Amino acid sequence: MSEMKKAMKKSGNIGQLMIPLIAFGLLIVFNLIRDPSFFSIETKLNNTGNTVLAGNLISIINGASELAVLAIGMTLVTAACGGQDISVGAAAAIAGSVFVKIVRGAADVNGLTVILAFLACCVVAMIFGSFNGMLVSVFRIQPMIATLILYTCGRSIAYWINGGATPTISSPITSAIGSFIPGVPIPTPVIIVAVMVILFNLLFRFTTLRLYTQAVGINQSAARLNGINTTMIKLLSFILLGVCVSVAGCIGVCRLQLINHETLLLDIEMDTILAVAIGGNNLGGGKFRISGSILGAYVIQMLTTTLYAMKVSSTDVKAYKAIVIILLVVIGSPVVKRWFTKKMGNLRGAGLRRAGAKEGV
Amino acid sequence: MTVKNASLPQKRREPLTDTQLLMTITICIFFAMYALAMLLLGGGFLRPQQIFDLLNDNAALIIVACGLTVVMIGGGIDISVGGVTSLVVMSCVLYLNNDGNMFVAMLLALGIGLAFGVVHGLLVSYLEIQPFIVTLAGMFFARGMTTILSVNPQKLAHEGLNALRAVKIEIPWLGYIAKNGNLIPGRIELGVLVALLCVVVVFLILKYTRLGRNFYALGGNQQSALMLGINVKRTRFMTFVISGLLSGIAGFVFMMHTGAGNATNAAGAEMNAIASSIIGGTLLTGGVGNIIGTFFGTLTLTTIKKIVVTSGLKDPWWQSITTGAMLLFFIVLQSVVLSNREKHNAKKKDSSAVKKG
Numbered sequence: 001m002s003e004m005k006k007a008m009k010k011s012g013n014i015g016q017l018m019i020p021l022i023a024f025g026l027l028i029v030f031n032l033i034r035d036p037s038f039f040s041i042e043t044k045l046n047n048t049g050n051t052v053l054a055g056n057l058i059s060i061i062n063g064a065s066e067l068a069v070l071a072i073g074m075t076l077v078t079a080a081c082g083g084q085d086i087s088v089g090a091a092a093a094i095a096g097s098v099f100v101k102i103v104r105g106a107a108d109v110n111g112l113t114v115i116l117a118f119l120a121c122c123v124v125a126m127i128f129g130s131f132n133g134m135l136v137s138v139f140r141i142q143p144m145i146a147t148l149i150l151y152t153c154g155r156s157i158a159y160w161i162n163g164g165a166t167p168t169i170s171s172p173i174t175s176a177i178g179s180f181i182p183g184v185p186i187p188t189p190v191i192i193v194a195v196m197v198i199l200f201n202l203l204f205r206f207t208t209l210r211l212y213t214q215a216v217g218i219n220q221s222a223a224r225l226n227g228i229n230t231t232m233i234k235l236l237s238f239i240l241l242g243v244c245v246s247v248a249g250c251i252g253v254c255r256l257q258l259i260n261h262e263t264l265l266l267d268i269e270m271d272t273i274l275a276v277a278i279g280g281n282n283l284g285g286g287k288f289r290i291s292g293s294i295l296g297a298y299v300i301q302m303l304t305t306t307l308y309a310m311k312v313s314s315t316d317v318k319a320y321k322a323i324v325i326i327l328l329v330v331i332g333s334p335v336v337k338r339w340f341t342k343k344m345g346n347l348r349g350a351g352l353r354r355a356g357a358k359e360g361v
Numbered sequence: 362m363t364v365k366n367a368s369l370p371q372k373r374r375e376p377l378t379d380t381q382l383l384m385t386i387t388i389c390i391f392f393a394m395y396a397l398a399m400l401l402l403g404g405g406f407l408r409p410q411q412i413f414d415l416l417n418d419n420a421a422l423i424i425v426a427c428g429l430t431v432v433m434i435g436g437g438i439d440i441s442v443g444g445v446t447s448l449v450v451m452s453c454v455l456y457l458n459n460d461g462n463m464f465v466a467m468l469l470a471l472g473i474g475l476a477f478g479v480v481h482g483l484l485v486s487y488l489e490i491q492p493f494i495v496t497l498a499g500m501f502f503a504r505g506m507t508t509i510l511s512v513n514p515q516k517l518a519h520e521g522l523n524a525l526r527a528v529k530i531e532i533p534w535l536g537y538i539a540k541n542g543n544l545i546p547g548r549i550e551l552g553v554l555v556a557l558l559c560v561v562v563v564f565l566i567l568k569y570t571r572l573g574r575n576f577y578a579l580g581g582n583q584q585s586a587l588m589l590g591i592n593v594k595r596t597r598f599m600t601f602v603i604s605g606l607l608s609g610i611a612g613f614v615f616m617m618h619t620g621a622g623n624a625t626n627a628a629g630a631e632m633n634a635i636a637s638s639i640i641g642g643t644l645l646t647g648g649v650g651n652i653i654g655t656f657f658g659t660l661t662l663t664t665i666k667k668i669v670v671t672s673g674l675k676d677p678w679w680q681s682i683t684t685g686a687m688l689l690f691f692i693v694l695q696s697v698v699l700s701n702r703e704k705h706n707a708k709k710k711d712s713s714a715v716k717k718g
Contacts, residue, residue: 319505
């Protein structure tokens with residue numbers, strides 16, 4: 001009996017990851033048919049003389065780094081508040097501007113200045129996160145509406161920080177963060193994502209954050225009556241998203257070695273929410289799986305890269321992306337799921353009946 | 362005796378509903394703001410043409426915001442409206458430039474809007490997919506299709522429609538005397554009439570038809586609406602259809618105003634429309650909202666931008682920072698007003714319960 005329960009639990013867990021996994025499968029099969037060399041990975045020397053890995057797969061994993069980091073925080077906010085933060089792109093532009101300002105202001109750029117700059121932009125992003133969080137938790141405003149404020153004026157604040165210019169930074173350390181550390185063949189953003197994932201996993205393992213967040217998301221009044229400080233949990237989710245935003249902003253800045261407040265991580269909020277939804281998380285809050293969101297982020301990036309490989313222009317990609325998204329969400333919709341389970345149940349029922357008949361004979 | 366008489370009419374007066382309260386605040390603030398601008402800035406704000414210009418420039422936004430308000434009252438959200446508008450503009454311009462017929466172009470605009478509305482409605486209400494994701498995909502699709510149709514800006518070169526665009530309603534007695542002594546009459550574009558018509562029609566639908574009242578019931582509490590025998594799925598479907606249709610009309614009006622198709626047309630219109638609805642007192646949670654409020658919300662939003670520009674803050678970032686600050690003000694104000702009412706109501710209930718007890 002207990003084994004059966006375990007098995008059921010297991011299948012339930014996989015159920016949530018079904019959509020991103022199906023999407024991955026479809027994309028892999030499609031690419032294999034289209035052009036098997038899509039998956040080839042090779043080593044080559046980059047212009048600083050490093051041996052590095054190159055290939056479409058590497059560029060997918062590398063390119064989705066910002067999205068994956070943001071998806072972690074967005075999942076938490078979604079789970080706790082039942083709404084999404086649409087200001088992450090604007091907040092990342094602010095965080096990136098602060099980072100660039102401090103790096104440029106330093107006399108010589110060494111490891112310490114970069115760490116200080118990161119900490120400063122982390123603090124700024126957390127302040128903006130707690131601003132959003134205050135509106136949501138204390139004033140009880142819908143997250144999407146509350147973050148609309150920062151979405152409207154965030155990029156203007158970023159513009160103001162650097163006085164309207166698009167300053168560049170040039171330092172071996174920042175370029176190492178954006179591309180490759182000498183001697184390491186894996187892109188640094190990928191390593192940063194791995195570190196973030198491990199940190200959040202540790203956070204969930206050793207604190208009650210996961211349980212409390214889910215409790216607040218499922219039923220806020222019940223959580224409050226059980227002694228959970230719901231305001232604090234919601235605020236905390238936004239502050240943690242702020243940390244993710246600052247990491248994503250720094251990766252984005254270091255990748256290009258400049259800050260353009262208008263285009264840095266443009267429209268990433270939509271992709272992030274999409275990643276959370278494709279990962280099987282309910283956008284209405286409650287239970288969540290970080291792994292689903294991260295998989296969702298990689299699905300989106302793989303889709304984009306596949307379309308680019310098919311010579312679709314960057315402006316037209318959106319239309320094809322929309323079709324795939326609709327297909328995915330239709331497969332994952334409650335109605336189709338119910339219909340599918342019913343059909344499966346019928347099949348299983350018929351099988352059992354047949355087996356029963358045999359035994360009877 | 363006199364005390365009783367004095368208290369009677371007060372008792373009978375029904376308290377304002379949340380919708381009306383939020384709308385009243387918006388309208389008051391709009392007029393106060395405009396009066397202040399007239400006093401302090403003078404100049405253009407003293408001329409009626411300023412209001413006409415606001416309407417001329419934002420007719421499409423008003424229509425789009427109406428559609429969005431309907432969806433938001435029903436408890437959903439539609440962020441595809443800007444994309445659909447730009448797709449309609451681009452396809453109509455391309456069609457008309459290929460010797461198209463004006464009326465067919467109108468039908469094309471309505472058809473595209475309707476198609477988006479129907480697909481969104483089907484996916485959201487009958488397949489139970491989250492509206493945000495569905496309309497996000499709709500926005501991606503519409504924006505992508507716009508650039509597939511043409512990446513380069515297209516100028517409208519259709520004689521009939523250009524003639525129609527030039528038609529403006531002139532009101533001499535609301536004009537002003539220009540520096541050279543000529544009287545310049547107040548000018549209103551045809552698109553504004555369409556926008557006002559849309560506002561009136563949607564207002565009537567929401568206020569006096571069964572469908573409109575069902576929208577409020579659905580947004581207020583879906584479970585109760587279902588138990589009252591409302592066809593919840595069809596009602597939700599209809600909110601998206603109305604929003605799509607209005608986006609199509611907005612696209613045509615937008616084309617009448619600008620006379621060109623461009624991939625960046627109506628960029629950010631969805632967020633502006635959401636902001637307008639919120640300023641007008643619509644709650645994203647559903648069940649609360651009013652078209653008249655949305656109309657004034659749009660005007661408030663665009664007036665503040667105009668005030669920022671006229672008062673000499675020419676840097677582009679001032680506009681969005683003031684818009685953000687204003688949004689913050691309205692949102693916090695609404696939240697405080699509503700929670701105060703809640704507390705007040707709870708107290709009233711308590712005291713009445715005590716009295717009865």
